[in-house]
Every structure is written in C-alpha cells, then in structure tokens.
Amino acid sequence: MQLELRGITKRFGDFTANDAIDLTVEPGEIHALLGENGAGKSTLMNVLYGLYTPDEGEILVDGRPVSFSSPADAMAAGIGMVHQHFMLVPTFTATENIVLGAERTTGGLLDRRTARRQVLETSERFGLQIPPDALVADLPVGVQQRVEIVKALLRKASVLVLDEPTAVLTPAETDDLMRVMRELAAAGTSIVFITHKLREVKAVADRITVIRRGKVVGQADPGATPAELAALMVGRDVRLAVDKAAPAPGRDVLRLDEVRVADPAGTLLLDDVSLTVRAGEILGVAGVDGNGQTELARSILGLLPPTSGRVHLDGDDITGLDVHDVLARGVGYVPEDRVHDGLVASFSIEENLVLDLLADERFVRRGVLDRDAMQRNAGERVEEFDIRTGSAAAAVSTLSGGNQQKVVLARELSRPLKLLVVAQPTRGVDVGSQEFVHARIVRERDAGAAVVLISTELDEVRALADRIVVLYRGRVAGEVGPDATQQELGLLMSGAGTAAPGPTTTSGTEATA
Incomplete structure (x- = not known):
C-alpha cells in the first residue's frame, strides 16, 4: 500500500506543529522520520492515525484521498500505530490486549480459544514470539512492544507507524526489533519509523525524511554520516x-x-x-x-x-x-521514568520546575506560592535548557518526551x-x-x-x-x-x-x- 501525505498543516492556537508537510511511503519501505524532540514527528503521525484533524492538506492511500476522524478509521484503511507509551491494559493478558476492540464473541462471551489461536498464528508468522496467556504487567518492555505490534498486524495493517520504538529497549531488544522490521518490510508491510537515534536509522531505513520545527527540511540517504544527519536535524554542526x-x-x-x-x-x-x-x-x-x-x-x-x-x-x-x-x-535525582516518577502531568511546566523547592522562600512565602517568582524561574530554565513550548504555563503533559526530560533535568540541575x-x-x-x-x-x-x-x-x-x-x-x-x-x-x-x-x-x- 502506498501512503501519501500532502501539505499537512496542524496548528494548536498560534503554534504551528506541522507546516505544509509532504511525505510519501512506498509499499514495503522502511521510511525513517527523523527530527529533534518537538519537531512535529509525532503530531504528524497522530494526524495520520486519526487522533488529530489536519487544518490543511490531505492523506492519500493508493492514490485515493481518505479522511480519518478516529483511529478506527485509520485501522480500517490498513494503518496501525505503536505509540511510544504503550496503550495496553496491564491486568489483561497479551491475548486480551491484542483482540481488545476487535473481539470475536460466542454467546456474548470472548471466544478465547479462537483469539489465542489468532494471536499465536500472527506472532509466529512475523517472528514475534509472545506468551499469549501472560499478564502484560509481567512482561518485559520489549515483549510488551511485540504485543502492540501483533495487535496492529492482527488488524491487517499494511502501514505500521512505530513512534520512538527503541526509547525503552535494551540494546539486545533493539537489535531484535530491527530484525522484525526488516522481516515485516520484506513481507510487504510499509513502516514509518519515528526516531532521533542516528545509528538505528542508518541500520534499518530505506529512506529518511528530516523534520525541523514543523517543516520538512530535506531527505537523506542512509549512507549519510551521523554528523550530516545530526546537522540536518538540528540546523547546526553537532x-x-x-x-x-x-x-x-x-x-x-x-x-x-x-x-x-x-x-x-x-x-x-x-x-x-x-x-x-x-x-x-x-x-x-x-x-x-x-x-x-x-x-x-x-x-x-x-x-x-x-x-x-x-x-x-x-x-x-x-x-x-x-x-x-x-x-x-x-542530592539531585533524575529518575528513569520521567512520566511516573519525575513529573506531575497535570501540573504546569512552571510548577514542575519547583516541585522539590516548595520549602524554598524564593517560591513560597508564608505558605503561599509566589507565582511571579515561579514564572521568572520558568522563563530562565526554558531558555537555558531550550525547552520547546509555547508557554511555561502549559501542562507538562503537552510537551514531547524529550522536552519533558529537559524539565526534569532543569529542575534538578538548577541548584x-x-x-x-x-x-x-x-x-x-x-x-x-x-x-x-x-x-x-x-x-x-x-x-x-x-x-x-x-x-x-x-x-x-x-x-x-x-x-x-x-x-x-x-x-x-x-x-x-x-x-x-x-x-x-x-x-x-x-x-x-x-x-x-x-x-x-x-x-x-x-x-x-
């Protein structure tokens, strides 16, 4: 299946996350989407997957314009997506997670035998070995990712979007994922590989499109040097x-x-x-x-x-x-899981930057938060650590993963x-x-x-x-x-x-x- 995005533009208020982006993915191609944190990669794929509605532009599948108002529409058109933060129910088994939303029932009950057989057949066909009866909460991260991929493939995805798929994988799990990606592509599945890891791009991509600050700034060949790719991503020598x-x-x-x-x-x-x-x-x-x-x-x-x-x-x-x-x-502490241990997602960037400083009289006076001081502090930290945001008053959950990490680092390294x-x-x-x-x-x-x-x-x-x-x-x-x-x-x-x-x-x- 050929996928084409033409002139995709997505705005959030005055902020343009995607600016007239063109992208074509050929059948059986691994197409890497490379860019800095906050460059607009995930936003573009969320538009493709029906999570966002584009303000301008169109999506074409095999040359025909399509419109997605939900992920269900995208999946029906043969597009699957594995998000950076997995969309799994920890207390469900691998099989239950894979068939969730597409269950085959008998008498109103889940046909577990058929579901289990489908999961085993799909996982074996694509070399994605998973324990069908194990609880997701008990599975290593790399196996949880396989569950997400099998979930998409079971729904007959012809285009598979992998959003930062190696962010939480060990080197061995990453190598295994690279093997799976090549096998999927060889079998005709197109893969959009969103990443910023240069070594992985060079190892597995057929083509590379680079996005910077919401715009496509060029395409590169996998033979390009890491320094060349880094400079294209960042706009300067790195x-x-x-x-x-x-x-x-x-x-x-x-x-x-x-x-x-x-x-x-x-x-x-x-x-x-x-x-x-x-x-x-x-x-x-x-x-x-x-x-x-x-x-x-x-x-x-x-x-x-x-x-x-x-x-x-x-x-x-x-x-x-x-x-x-x-x-x-x-003592300063940057935890491995910034989402659960480093940040309060519903709090603003300003508030997250002083979470461990609430006994500091610079920010709290007579038990009351000094909002002006917090705002000044946030302005300094946002500039110093290059945190990409339209406003420090925005919830930290609105930031890309890399910019959330910068918030944690800014807080811990600023004392x-x-x-x-x-x-x-x-x-x-x-x-x-x-x-x-x-x-x-x-x-x-x-x-x-x-x-x-x-x-x-x-x-x-x-x-x-x-x-x-x-x-x-x-x-x-x-x-x-x-x-x-x-x-x-x-x-x-x-x-x-x-x-x-x-x-x-x-x-x-x-x-x-």
Whole structure:
C-alpha cells in the first residue's frame, strides 16, 4: 500500500506543529522520520492515525484521498500505530490486549480459544514470539512492544507507524526489533519509523525524511554520516563526542556498605552492593535493565529502604531517611521514568520546575506560592535548557518526551548539588539535546559533585563515566575503566565475567576487573 501525505498543516492556537508537510511511503519501505524532540514527528503521525484533524492538506492511500476522524478509521484503511507509551491494559493478558476492540464473541462471551489461536498464528508468522496467556504487567518492555505490534498486524495493517520504538529497549531488544522490521518490510508491510537515534536509522531505513520545527527540511540517504544527519536535524554542526577533561576526584561523597534490598517475597534485588563515589567523578552503572539499577537509585534516595547495609552521604549515615531529607542534603535525582516518577502531568511546566523547592522562600512565602517568582524561574530554565513550548504555563503533559526530560533535568540541575543520581538521562532525547545533557552532567562533575550515572546505553556510559561498575542480578559483577570494550562490558552484563563474591570498593580511576 502506498501512503501519501500532502501539505499537512496542524496548528494548536498560534503554534504551528506541522507546516505544509509532504511525505510519501512506498509499499514495503522502511521510511525513517527523523527530527529533534518537538519537531512535529509525532503530531504528524497522530494526524495520520486519526487522533488529530489536519487544518490543511490531505492523506492519500493508493492514490485515493481518505479522511480519518478516529483511529478506527485509520485501522480500517490498513494503518496501525505503536505509540511510544504503550496503550495496553496491564491486568489483561497479551491475548486480551491484542483482540481488545476487535473481539470475536460466542454467546456474548470472548471466544478465547479462537483469539489465542489468532494471536499465536500472527506472532509466529512475523517472528514475534509472545506468551499469549501472560499478564502484560509481567512482561518485559520489549515483549510488551511485540504485543502492540501483533495487535496492529492482527488488524491487517499494511502501514505500521512505530513512534520512538527503541526509547525503552535494551540494546539486545533493539537489535531484535530491527530484525522484525526488516522481516515485516520484506513481507510487504510499509513502516514509518519515528526516531532521533542516528545509528538505528542508518541500520534499518530505506529512506529518511528530516523534520525541523514543523517543516520538512530535506531527505537523506542512509549512507549519510551521523554528523550530516545530526546537522540536518538540528540546523547546526553537532559535537557527537563528549568533551571532558580528566577527573580530579576529591573526598568520598557517597558510600554504600553491603546494601541489600529484597522484595516482599524475600527475593534479593540488590545483593551486598558496596561502592564509593567521590566528589568530581562520574561513576557509570551499566547492566541489562532489571538487574538492580532501579533499586540502587531508589535506595540511595531513600525511596526504597535497604533490607540491610548502610548508605552514607558526606560521612553521614542517611539510611532510612525520607526522600525529602535526602534531597535537602544536596542530592539531585533524575529518575528513569520521567512520566511516573519525575513529573506531575497535570501540573504546569512552571510548577514542575519547583516541585522539590516548595520549602524554598524564593517560591513560597508564608505558605503561599509566589507565582511571579515561579514564572521568572520558568522563563530562565526554558531558555537555558531550550525547552520547546509555547508557554511555561502549559501542562507538562503537552510537551514531547524529550522536552519533558529537559524539565526534569532543569529542575534538578538548577541548584547546588553534592550528589547527582541520574538514570537514563537521554532516554527519548534527540541528538542535539543529548549533546547539551551530556555537557551539563560533566559540568556538575567539574563543579565538584559526585555523579552516579545509570544507563543501558553503553556508548553513553563509556563516553561519560570515569569508572564503570556492572550490575548483574543485583550484584556488582565487576569494575572497569571507560576504555573497556563493548565485549568486556557485555560479558560482565551477561554474568559470564562475574567477579568473585564479596564487597567491591570502587575507588580510583583505573580498571580493577
């Protein structure tokens, strides 16, 4: 099926999100839509999927004009979409989620046997193995994404829109998705691949269209260099490498002594983790998602009290302190899930920028919020962090994912810090913003803060960290220097290079494993 968008324009008040955009997707083609956060990529696809009505322009399917007033219309025309934030019901099984809205019933009841067979046939046909009877809440993120894709394919989607599909995937899951995309395209499915990750675009795209500030600024060949693609996206040359001087470590700022964290069933999520992070250095924490990284960050912040062991900040025992007390001691925290843990979606950008500063007399006087001060603060942060918004008074939920991440970073990096704990700092953030985020993290280090960087992006860990520890099944599998190879890190991440049991002290800048 050929898909064509002609002159699509979408406005929100005085803001033009899409400005006369033309796009053609050929049958069996993987067409990458590349652009910065807030460039208008997702808005364009929401128009295509019937979630928004265009103010101008038209959509053509196989040369015939069509009009969509809802996603149901788009699906009926053979267009499916997998959103960045999955549209799944956690308490339903994979099968129930896939057939939801298109159920076959017998006597008013769901025909579960037929539904299960359809799901298995579709998933096997396209190489998307999923457990049909498992609850979605119990599935890894990568498998949840497969559920979304099978849901679209079961409805006979000829064009599949993937909106930032790798934002929450591990490297292995990303590689698997690339394989699935190629197989789908080979079978005749057209794919619109919305992303800002240059490596993935070069690996899988047949054609690339670049959008900047709501307009198509050009098309590129997958053979273009990352620097050329980045410059086209951002409108300027982008430094893809991280510039940082050698560290000058000082006093011990953070020390964990044999910290253990267990879930209610008694399963150890962190197992005797001991490490030290000093002022003026970045400790990178690598590992496959789900190996204790989340629990490590939350135990440091006081969000998840250790079952045993101690946490020290600047020599003081902070084990068991409330998160507000920990933050007040000069700790900044950028959580891995900005939507659920970093922001209040219904609050304005201004309000989100002072969420952890409500005891600060600059913004609260006699228990009353100083709205003028909040507005001035927001204006400064929006400019400094290049947060793309029409108004700082708008709800933070109206921002793109990358701009929401900038709000969290702006809040946490706009006060003096002893310790910065930052998890997945560039998840869903475009290449131009990544350059800025990385520079700000290094700047915190150079200002004397101790930094704990948790990331599943190995290139990011290697580029930023002064030392790297790898977590595997809740234990420190080993410590290496930033010059460690992908293979060395991969072995530790898989458990093949697990260090001998016992506390691991991470001091100094040379590799010790």
